[in-house]
Amino acid sequence: MQVSDEVAIEIANMNKWYGTFHVLRDIDLTVHRGERIVIAGPSGSGKSTLIRCINRLEEHQSGRIVVDGIELTSDIKNIDKVRSEVGMVFQHFNLFPHLTVLENCTLAPIWVRKVPRKQAEQTAMRFLEKVKIPEQANKYPGQLSGGQQQRVAIARSLCMQPRIMLFDEPTSALDPEMIKEVLDTMIELAEEGMTMICVTHEMGFAQAVANRVIFMDQGQIVEQNSPKEFFNNPKSERTKLFLSQILGH
Amino acid sequence: MQVSDEVAIEIANMNKWYGTFHVLRDIDLTVHRGERIVIAGPSGSGKSTLIRCINRLEEHQSGRIVVDGIELTSDIKNIDKVRSEVGMVFQHFNLFPHLTVLENCTLAPIWVRKVPRKQAEQTAMRFLEKVKIPEQANKYPGQLSGGQQQRVAIARSLCMQPRIMLFDEPTSALDPEMIKEVLDTMIELAEEGMTMICVTHEMGFAQAVANRVIFMDQGQIVEQNSPKEFFNNPKSERTKLFLSQILGH
Amino acid sequence: AEGDTLAEVKARDELICGVNTGLVGFAAPDANGNWAGFDIAVCKAVAAAVLGDPSKVKYVPTTGQTRFTALSSGEVDVLARNSTWTYSRDTDLKLDFVGVNYYDGQGFMVNKDLGVTSAKELDGATICIQTGTTTELNLADYFRANNMSYQPVNIDSNAEGEQQYMAGACDAYTTDASGLAATRAAFADPENHIILPEIISKEPLGPAVRHGDNNWGDIVRWTLNALIAAEEYGVTSTNLEELSANSANPEVQRLLGTSDELGAMMGLDNEWAKRAIAASGNYGEIFAATIGEQTPIGLARGLNAQWTQGGLMYAPPFR
Amino acid sequence: MSDITAPAQPSFRPSMLIYDRRYRSLTIQVVVFILVMAAAWWLVGNTIQNLRAMGKDFDFGFLWSRAGYDIPSPPIPYTSNDTHLRATIVGLLNTIIISFLGCIAATILGVAVGVARLSNNWLFARLMTIYVEMFRNIPLLLWILIIYAIFTEILPAPSAYRGDDPAWSMILFDNVALTNRYTAIPTLGLTNDPGELDLGARILIDWATIAFAVVLIGGWFVRKAVLAWAQRTQDRTGDRPTTWWINLAIMVVPSLLLIWYFGLHLIPPELKGFNFGGGLNVQNAFVALWLALTLYTGAFIAEIVRAGILAVSRGQTEAAYALGMRSNKTMNLVILPQALRVIIPPLISQYLNLTKNSSLAIAVGYMDLRGTLGGTTLNQTGRELEAIVLMMLIYLALSLVISGVMNIHNNRVKLKER
Amino acid sequence: MSELHAQTVPFVRDTMLPQQPPPNRETGALHWLRANLFSGPINTILTILGLLIIWFLVSHFWDWFAHSVWNAESLTQCREIIAATWGEDARGACWAVIRERWHQYMFGFYPRELYFRPIIAFGFLFVALAPVLFSESVRIRRIVLIVAAAATLILSVMVGAPLPWLVFAAIVMIGAVVVAERNAPWLLIFSALYPLLGVWMLWGGSAWGELSVLASVALGWLAWRLSVRISPLIAVIAGVAVTLALLLFVAGDAAEDLQSLIPLDITAIDSDQFGGFLLSITIGVAGIALSLPLGIILALARRSDMFLVNKLAVVFIEFIRGVPLITLLFVASLLLNYFLPPGTNFDIILRVIIMVTIFAAAYMAEVIRGGLAALPKGQYEAADALGLDYWKAQRLIILPQALKISIPGIVSTFIGMFKDTTLVVFVGLFDPLKGISDFVRANFAWKGVYWEPFIFTGAIFFIICFSMSRYSMYLERRLQRDHR
Numbered sequence A, B: 001m002q003v004s005d006e007v008a009i010e011i012a013n014m015n016k017w018y019g020t021f022h023v024l025r026d027i028d029l030t031v032h033r034g035e036r037i038v039i040a041g042p043s044g045s046g047k048s049t050l051i052r053c054i055n056r057l058e059e060h061q062s063g064r065i066v067v068d069g070i071e072l073t074s075d076i077k078n079i080d081k082v083r084s085e086v087g088m089v090f091q092h093f094n095l096f097p098h099l100t101v102l103e104n105c106t107l108a109p110i111w112v113r114k115v116p117r118k119q120a121e122q123t124a125m126r127f128l129e130k131v132k133i134p135e136q137a138n139k140y141p142g143q144l145s146g147g148q149q150q151r152v153a154i155a156r157s158l159c160m161q162p163r164i165m166l167f168d169e170p171t172s173a174l175d176p177e178m179i180k181e182v183l184d185t186m187i188e189l190a191e192e193g194m195t196m197i198c199v200t201h202e203m204g205f206a207q208a209v210a211n212r213v214i215f216m217d218q219g220q221i222v223e224q225n226s227p228k229e230f231f232n233n234p235k236s237e238r239t240k241l242f243l244s245q246i247l248g249h
Numbered sequence C: 001a002e003g004d005t006l007a008e009v010k011a012r013d014e015l016i017c018g019v020n021t022g023l024v025g026f027a028a029p030d031a032n033g034n035w036a037g038f039d040i041a042v043c044k045a046v047a048a049a050v051l052g053d054p055s056k057v058k059y060v061p062t063t064g065q066t067r068f069t070a071l072s073s074g075e076v077d078v079l080a081r082n083s084t085w086t087y088s089r090d091t092d093l094k095l096d097f098v099g100v101n102y103y104d105g106q107g108f109m110v111n112k113d114l115g116v117t118s119a120k121e122l123d124g125a126t127i128c129i130q131t132g133t134t135t136e137l138n139l140a141d142y143f144r145a146n147n148m149s150y151q152p153v154n155i156d157s158n159a160e161g162e163q164q165y166m167a168g169a170c171d172a173y174t175t176d177a178s179g180l181a182a183t184r185a186a187f188a189d190p191e192n193h194i195i196l197p198e199i200i201s202k203e204p205l206g207p208a209v210r211h212g213d214n215n216w217g218d219i220v221r222w223t224l225n226a227l228i229a230a231e232e233y234g235v236t237s238t239n240l241e242e243l244s245a246n247s248a249n250p251e252v253q254r255l256l257g258t259s260d261e262l263g264a265m266m267g268l269d270n271e272w273a274k275r276a277i278a279a280s281g282n283y284g285e286i287f288a289a290t291i292g293e294q295t296p297i298g299l300a301r302g303l304n305a306q307w308t309q310g311g312l313m314y315a316p317p318f319r
Numbered sequence D: 001m002s003d004i005t006a007p008a009q010p011s012f013r014p015s016m017l018i019y020d021r022r023y024r025s026l027t028i029q030v031v032v033f034i035l036v037m038a039a040a041w042w043l044v045g046n047t048i049q050n051l052r053a054m055g056k057d058f059d060f061g062f063l064w065s066r067a068g069y070d071i072p073s074p075p076i077p078y079t080s081n082d083t084h085l086r087a088t089i090v091g092l093l094n095t096i097i098i099s100f101l102g103c104i105a106a107t108i109l110g111v112a113v114g115v116a117r118l119s120n121n122w123l124f125a126r127l128m129t130i131y132v133e134m135f136r137n138i139p140l141l142l143w144i145l146i147i148y149a150i151f152t153e154i155l156p157a158p159s160a161y162r163g164d165d166p167a168w169s170m171i172l173f174d175n176v177a178l179t180n181r182y183t184a185i186p187t188l189g190l191t192n193d194p195g196e197l198d199l200g201a202r203i204l205i206d207w208a209t210i211a212f213a214v215v216l217i218g219g220w221f222v223r224k225a226v227l228a229w230a231q232r233t234q235d236r237t238g239d240r241p242t243t244w245w246i247n248l249a250i251m252v253v254p255s256l257l258l259i260w261y262f263g264l265h266l267i268p269p270e271l272k273g274f275n276f277g278g279g280l281n282v283q284n285a286f287v288a289l290w291l292a293l294t295l296y297t298g299a300f301i302a303e304i305v306r307a308g309i310l311a312v313s314r315g316q317t318e319a320a321y322a323l324g325m326r327s328n329k330t331m332n333l334v335i336l337p338q339a340l341r342v343i344i345p346p347l348i349s350q351y352l353n354l355t356k357n358s359s360l361a362i363a364v365g366y367m368d369l370r371g372t373l374g375g376t377t378l379n380q381t382g383r384e385l386e387a388i389v390l391m392m393l394i395y396l397a398l399s400l401v402i403s404g405v406m407n408i409h410n411n412r413v414k415l416k417e418r
Numbered sequence E: 001m002s003e004l005h006a007q008t009v010p011f012v013r014d015t016m017l018p019q020q021p022p023p024n025r026e027t028g029a030l031h032w033l034r035a036n037l038f039s040g041p042i043n044t045i046l047t048i049l050g051l052l053i054i055w056f057l058v059s060h061f062w063d064w065f066a067h068s069v070w071n072a073e074s075l076t077q078c079r080e081i082i083a084a085t086w087g088e089d090a091r092g093a094c095w096a097v098i099r100e101r102w103h104q105y106m107f108g109f110y111p112r113e114l115y116f117r118p119i120i121a122f123g124f125l126f127v128a129l130a131p132v133l134f135s136e137s138v139r140i141r142r143i144v145l146i147v148a149a150a151a152t153l154i155l156s157v158m159v160g161a162p163l164p165w166l167v168f169a170a171i172v173m174i175g176a177v178v179v180a181e182r183n184a185p186w187l188l189i190f191s192a193l194y195p196l197l198g199v200w201m202l203w204g205g206s207a208w209g210e211l212s213v214l215a216s217v218a219l220g221w222l223a224w225r226l227s228v229r230i231s232p233l234i235a236v237i238a239g240v241a242v243t244l245a246l247l248l249f250v251a252g253d254a255a256e257d258l259q260s261l262i263p264l265d266i267t268a269i270d271s272d273q274f275g276g277f278l279l280s281i282t283i284g285v286a287g288i289a290l291s292l293p294l295g296i297i298l299a300l301a302r303r304s305d306m307f308l309v310n311k312l313a314v315v316f317i318e319f320i321r322g323v324p325l326i327t328l329l330f331v332a333s334l335l336l337n338y339f340l341p342p343g344t345n346f347d348i349i350l351r352v353i354i355m356v357t358i359f360a361a362a363y364m365a366e367v368i369r370g371g372l373a374a375l376p377k378g379q380y381e382a383a384d385a386l387g388l389d390y391w392k393a394q395r396l397i398i399l400p401q402a403l404k405i406s407i408p409g410i411v412s413t414f415i416g417m418f419k420d421t422t423l424v425v426f427v428g429l430f431d432p433l434k435g436i437s438d439f440v441r442a443n444f445a446w447k448g449v450y451w452e453p454f455i456f457t458g459a460i461f462f463i464i465c466f467s468m469s470r471y472s473m474y475l476e477r478r479l480q481r482d483h484r
């Protein structure tokens, strides 16, 4: 697991409001290629909003976000470019229920990347194998268990061959037995050197793969540190409080 | 905890099909009064179906089931008799959400046993005290936690003063903290000498109270033994495999 | 149904009379919901004859669609709803028309501005026509016979027809001439509309009863005849009492029940006709009060004059 | 294990009819059957008795006798000399025509309004809400009457188009005249008339019409082939060829050729005598009923469409965006296919409602099935029992056909779930 | 995890940033306009289109509304007034027709001095509905009851109700408010009695008729009660038989005898005096009240696994739903007499109510079936496991829940049915929309008024239906929340 010097994402002085509510305040964050960042924090602290800003599912109002050298403005072309560089996995999978697993995985490559179907299907099968469910390729999402669905969602993102992956609480809607399958998949990805930003409360996962843990509260980054330091030696009072709740649970 | 010689349930050579699918194959089982039996087995092995046959929520197609000396046939009177002897607690509680806890408990005594309301309420309060939630009597099920709901479900069954209690995975829909409350209630019941058949994967419970553990797979009883023997010295390969999965998790 | 309608009516102490849903002059409720009109007078006369009280009538408004069924199914005892007496209705529909209270004919009304003076000039015109009536058939036959074409605008009720015609949605409005007159009378500018001279059909309108109960048919028939005869003999609602006391005319005596026992032949008492006439007067009085020239409808007697005056109103002798 | 005696097969006792589950349901069903049969027998018995008392019979023979009444602008040749049966068929065709056109227009309107209500234009969304609520909460009959009244009261009589300086003039390049009786539109004329095909029963179809139908249907198949080709190309190379202009050409060019070949031209309506002639006069009763049905049902469909689109969770759009799809592709490939599944079942019932509501034609005198069979025919023949029974059966058959067809479609697109 | 980079220097924030107001362009009226009306070319076009539509409507109808005339005796007079006030060419609305004939639009030909009876009956309707429809929230029920009570009393006083009736109404309404606060389920008794009370108040006549019906039902219940210990089946048969026998053979005579002993009657009103909204509401309410039990039975039958019962229900429901209401109304007016024993002849309103009931029941059955299907299977199993038999399980467990879920659907069915009551005009009844309007226009004075009656009746329909639909939406939202 090596981290290069190249900057993958740079967020500087970024602010976002919902109406008059200030959700993200003065966010500064630089992510290098190959880094794996875990974002934690209490509910409502703006974690989801932050990562959704990174692929412009939400618009920020001030400051800059540069992804892979492309600054996110309202220019549609830039947004398209960024989105095809960045894959995203949601808490509730958001698979397309009317398409088979394989079609879910090939839809975007075919229609966005204009990959020939054969080739798209081959790629898709490769990634489905990676997430260990090639045999489900022709089923519909509704026929799969939650863990399988989330792995399909990961495969679907990977099929666009993104250079950066964002995960928004990918395991929090899953039953305990299924969490492991998904985390295993994510760990495998991490080991291959994918740049990842992951909102999660799975502290085991954070300790195992993260280079850095970011703790957010009230729309701000309160603490950043290596996982070891973060868990064993939190600096801020809030972090301590949060960790005591999470780990005590 | 004494087991009498009297036979409470006798199942002989019983078979059941769903359409063409053979769910229960040649089941033979005798339960004595005061016995406490735990049924375990992988998902889909027919555990639920078996105990649902005992109070005729499902019909069996061949063989005989005799409960308390009454053979289960399609005679409605027999079915009614058996059902008022046998209480059942479901995985998802199945409380009646439009009635208060007290009304849930008095409904069947009043309408089936024709007990005067006053008396039914007294009995209900006694059992609610036994499951330690007399103070919730006038709340609605929706206002209770899962563990409390399951205890209400137990009290509701007890109000019919059954001689046999069936439990179908009574704790598997509960959060870990609540499992204990329910198991405690069940252990207390067991100590009073109630005849119980319980489908559960709570091996601690099995070891603590069961006289016998029955292991089912593919619709058949694969192994029966005392809990001690069952856990420490399983005979069949399947049991071993199953135990390794269950305990390993 | 076959049966004793007279007994039923007496038992019920109420006559059920099927009438139009609203045709000014013939049958229409006033602002308070009291029914009045030419057809209503027949109902009242029958009620007076049978029950002794002209107000003991329940009026059942019937549409062009429901009227005959209402009668044949026994829902109404008598249908006094400007219905044309035709062969097939009398036979196939199993009705009995008991007489004619108004000799009508289908005509056309057009706006003066149209410059049309004869129905023969209506080739290609748009004509408003109420669906489900004999007028619809007459119209089709007339244009076919004269080798002309027309565009029908079908309407559901007379009110609708007036609206369409007044808005100019049709060049001509066709219905029975009496109806045309009534409609025209209601216009703000009746002088701008003319009723064309052609009468394209015979439309004898009269009350109908169910087929099969001959006695009941007789009662309604002779009640109507009594009204007509009363006019012929000069019996009016004002001189009724006087004449019944001291008329020398044997016909009048029989009519008013002072001699002979005519009423008993139909199962009524002897004063039935007297009461019928007292209800709203004799035929002429009714005509004048509801649709005559003094009313807004302004119909001349024409064919409906007594036979003695050159009209067709001719009551068979009372003996 | 103890050996088991064979399950005692209890012999049959009469009490088992009530207390044995197997027999009890049989008992109940037999009782219900007897009750239903008794009720039916009673009703039929009464009917027979009543018919006899009235001296009537139950006989559909009247359908073959002369109708004697005219029907404005019948879709198949019809005169007052034809039979009641033919009049009934004309009425049925009119019902089908108005229902069909109504369904199409209501769908278009409903989809447009449903989408507009979701638009982020505050004003327009509000206006559409007002429209929807107005039409949903006021009886259809009122709308039919109002729209009909607007036509009769506001539009002029044809004579307004007369003279050198007419009060009104025709619109759309002197092709369409709005009057208070009908909307006069041009008909199509052929300079090169190929004659007509006789289908029997005096139903004639112009060869030119057939030619156009063939070209259009053929074009539709060619279009499918083109789409399949585009799909194949895309599968092979990844690039999807632009096909809309090819498709347009396929539909348009052969038609243009046919128009040129047959010398197809518009014959505009012309004021002749009292009325416009030459063109086609579409009665206002028809237009008003059609508009009212469209507007009324459109309001309901708008709600269905809106709900359908809202039912596709926001997450689906976001997932598609996150995969780099643009909004129109997201709509076509992700949102619509899912929304349609939610939309179609209630849409079917709206189609059924519209078809049934078309019987309100009675209010404006449009001669649909109810106006012919259930109206004038019933009245002239006095066969209310036969006419109404037949009419109900026809409506029922129409409903069953519509829901049948739509259900087949619906089953095809049903979501597969665990 | 060896190579920690310089940029991963630990970071700790010591002072939290406060909330800050958003940049200027994110707020204010201008922002709102830009975001909601002019955010893009399409949006701008839509805005302009919307403004055009509004302009079109206002410019065409404003004058007409502005030139309203409320006081006139005829349309001609209206026109003269308009011409005199606003000039020769002015067009204006002539609301005078509504002012003069409002009572017919509302009550048809119901005797004017008895208007208080329908008003009080209608007020009582809210009391009867309160425990069913407004049980969701105590606050709403309180408001509904109090407003209904106040409105009923005020309106009754305005139409000149006699004192005893006012006292009666006041006692019932105030009693209902009190009972609702104390022990709401008791109001259900009033709901159960309301049909008879309502019929008596509307049609009048001898109260003994209604009382003898009540007595028959009570005796039937007694018979059931007495024999239920022997066998539930026999008990049901006995109960129904006793009720029917009493109703068919005894009730009528008994009522007459009692009436001659102790007269207990109020002015009788004939059905043909009903009209306007009174007719619509009567048909609508009667239809819905009767179709509910029938709908429940049909829904249960359709969910039954007994082949014949199920198929019969399916055929019935699909048949009724497959034909237009208007044909059923024709059946009511033309054919019903064919199907009944010769000589039976009954009220056209009653016949229409029967057909409307059958029609609504088929739709209701589907709504209730949806409610039944929404209940988890566990509820059935739990009831079974406790030993409740089919009917007890339905009555105590299943229906109470299923009906509650179905209330929004039931309300929508009612809205549809209420709108459909306008169709009764085609069988010769005076509905408010066309029947009364045609009748008013048949008068010389008002020949030619179209728009005013349309707008008036339309507005009333809108108010009633819109408030009901809002109410059902509110319920739907509430139920959804409850279920989570």
Ligand SMILES: Nc1ncnc2c1ncn2[C@@H]1O[C@H](COP(=O)(O)OP(=O)(O)OP(=O)(O)O)[C@@H](O)[C@H]1O
Pocket (backbone or CB within 6 Å): A018, A019, A021, A023, A041, A042, A043, A044, A045, A046, A047, A048, A049, A050
């Ligand atoms: N579309 C929106 N409009 C207004 N406020 C919003 C919107 N989305 C989120 N918020 C608010 O913004 C804040 C941050 O939300 P966000 O979803 O980013 O939190 P989170 O840290 O992801 O919380 P969780 O752990 O619950 O997912 C919350 O207070 C939330 O209520």
Ligand SMILES: Nc1ncnc2c1ncn2[C@@H]1O[C@H](COP(=O)(O)OP(=O)(O)OP(=O)(O)O)[C@@H](O)[C@H]1O
Pocket (backbone or CB within 6 Å): B018, B019, B021, B023, B041, B042, B043, B044, B045, B046, B047, B048, B049, B050
């Ligand atoms: N109503 C039914 N119709 C058809 N098959 C059924 C039905 N109910 C259960 N089955 C099948 O019967 C088998 C046994 O089911 P059962 O619910 O008894 O298993 P179980 O041992 O209780 O499993 P679990 O631990 O998941 O509850 C399963 O394969 C199941 O799919």
Ligand SMILES: [Mg+2]
Pocket (backbone or CB within 6 Å): A047, A048, A049, A169
């Ligand atoms: Mg979040």
Ligand SMILES: [Mg+2]
Pocket (backbone or CB within 6 Å): B047, B048, B049, B168, B169
């Ligand atoms: Mg189970």
